[in-house]
Amino acid sequence: MPKVQSHENATGAEPVVFDNVSKTYPDGSIGVQDINLTCEAGQITVFVGPSGCGKTTTLRMINRMIEPSDGQVFIGDTDTSTLDQTTLRRGIGYVIQSAGLFPHRTIIDNIATVPLLLGANRRQARADALELMTKVGLDQDMAKKYPHQLSGGQQQRVGVARPLASNPPVLLMDEPFSAVDPIVRSDLQAELLRLQSELAKTVVLVTHDLDEAIMLADKLVLFEQGGRIAHEGTPEDLLLRPASAFVRDFTGDSGIRWLSTLSTSELEPGKARPVEPDLVQVEDTDWFLTLDEHEAPLLWQQREGATVTVQVPCRSTYTHGQDPVRVAFDSAVLSPVSLAVATDASNRFLGFSGMDDFSAVIAAERRKPRV
Numbered sequence: 001m002p003k004v005q006s007h008e009n010a011t012g013a014e015p016v017v018f019d020n021v022s023k024t025y026p027d028g029s030i031g032v033q034d035i036n037l038t039c040e041a042g043q044i045t046v047f048v049g050p051s052g053c054g055k056t057t058t059l060r061m062i063n064r065m066i067e068p069s070d071g072q073v074f075i076g077d078t079d080t081s082t083l084d085q086t087t088l089r090r091g092i093g094y095v096i097q098s099a100g101l102f103p104h105r106t107i108i109d110n111i112a113t114v115p116l117l118l119g120a121n122r123r124q125a126r127a128d129a130l131e132l133m134t135k136v137g138l139d140q141d142m143a144k145k146y147p148h149q150l151s152g153g154q155q156q157r158v159g160v161a162r163p164l165a166s167n168p169p170v171l172l173m174d175e176p177f178s179a180v181d182p183i184v185r186s187d188l189q190a191e192l193l194r195l196q197s198e199l200a201k202t203v204v205l206v207t208h209d210l211d212e213a214i215m216l217a218d219k220l221v222l223f224e225q226g227g228r229i230a231h232e233g234t235p236e237d238l239l240l241r242p243a244s245a246f247v248r249d250f251t252g253d254s255g256i257r258w259l260s261t262l263s264t265s266e267l268e269p270g271k272a273r274p275v276e277p278d279l280v281q282v283e284d285t286d287w288f289l290t291l292d293e294h295e296a297p298l299l300w301q302q303r304e305g306a307t308v309t310v311q312v313p314c315r316s317t318y319t320h321g322q323d324p325v326r327v328a329f330d331s332a333v334l335s336p337v338s339l340a341v342a343t344d345a346s347n348r349f350l351g352f353s354g355m356d357d358f359s360a361v362i363a364a365e366r367r368k369p370r371v
C-alpha cells in the first residue's frame with residue numbers, strides 16, 4: 001500500500017479534505033451529515049455503501065456540482081468555496097458511468113475538448129490527445145471515429161482520457177465502469193490501476209461493487225443510511241476489523257474477499273514432476289497436466305499406467321505474482337486435485353499451489369505488524 005500522506009505529493013496531486021460537511025436538500029432530505037474525511041493526495045479513495053446513503057452527494061460537493069449546506073471542502077489548503085466554479089472545475093476531472101461523450105465530435109476532439117476550450121494550440125492538443133489514447137489502451141486508429149462507432153468499453157476509455165487531457169490533480173469517478181460487461185470492467189479496472197501508478201492523481205471513486213472497491217481502493221469509505229461514514233480505512237481494515245455490525249454485514253464473505261488483497265508473489269508454485277515436454281505429473285498422485293506447444297496448461301488427466309481414465313479441461317489458472325490469492329484459491333477449488341495452476345504472464349505453466357501454501361501466506365500476512 002502507498003504510504004499515507006496529507007500534503008501535496010511529488011506529482012503535484014493534493015488531498016481533498018472534508019471538514020464537518022453536511023448537506024440538507026431544499027426539500028429537507030438529508031444528503032450527508034458531519035463528514036470529516038481526507039482523500040489522500042495521489043491515492044484512490046473509494047466510496048461504497050447502500051443506495052441513498054450520500055456517496056454521490058459527497059463526491060459532487062468536491063467540484064461544487066452540489067454546494068454543502070455546512071462545513072468546508074478543501075483541495076490542498078484551498079477552501080473550494082473561495083474559488084469560482086470554473087476555476088475549481090478546471091482542476092478536477094470528472095468521469096461518469098455512460099462516458100458522457102459529445103456524440104457529434106470525433107474521439108480525438110472529444111479528448112481535446114478542454115485543452116482547446118482553454119486556448120491550447122490545436123495541433124499540440126491533438127498530439128496530446130493521441131498520446132492519451134494510447135495511455136488508456138485505445139488504438140490510435142479510432143481517433144477519427146465518432147462515439148457511436150465504439151463499444152461501451154472503448155467509450156468508457158475515452159471517458160477516462162478526456163478529463164486527463166487537462167492534467168487535473170483531482171479525478172472524480174462516479175460509477176465509471178458499471179455500464180460495461182464484467183470482462184471489460186476488469187480490464188478497465190486494471191487499466192485504471194496501471195494509469196494511477198504512472199499519474200498518481202487524487203482519485204475519488206463511487207461504486208456499488210464491493211469487490212471493485214476492494215481491488216481499487218487505497219482507502220475505502222463505507223457510508224451508511226443517514227449520510228454518515230460507518231468506517232474508513234484500508235480494504236483490509238474494513239474486512240478484518242469492521243467497526244460495527246453494519247460494516248460486518250455489508251462486507252459479508254469478508255475472509256474470502258480479503259484474499260483479493262493478498263499477492264500471489266509469496267506463493268512458491270511447485271509439486272510438479274516433469275514427465276515429457278508437454279506433460280507434468282502432480283507429485284505423489286496419479287494426476288497429470290498436459291501442456292500445449294507454448295507450455296500453456298491444457299488438460300487434467302488421471303492415468304492408470306499409460307491409460308488415461310479421466311480427462312477434463314484445465315479452465316482455471318492464476319498468473320503468479322499478478323493475480324491475487326483469491327484467483328489462485330478459485331483455481332484450486334475448481335481443479336480435480338484441489339491444486340491451483342500457476343502460470344507466468346505469458347501463460348506458461350510454472351507449478352502448483354495448494355491450500356497449505358495459501359494458509360502460509362495468510363498466516364504470514366496476519367503476523368505483519370499493523371501501522
Ligand SMILES: Nc1ncnc2c1ncn2[C@@H]1O[C@H](COP(=O)(O)OP(=O)(O)OP(=O)(O)O)[C@@H](O)[C@H]1O
Pocket residue numbers: 025026027029030031032049050051052053054055056057058227
Ligand atoms: N436533488 C435532491 N433533492 C432531494 N434529495 C436528494 C437530492 N439528491 C439526493 N437526495 C437525497 O440525498 C440522499 C443521498 O443521495 P445520494 O444520491 O448522495 O446517495 P447515493 O449513496 O449516491 O445513492 P445511490 O447509490 O443510489 O446512487 C438520498 O436520501 C437522496 O434521496
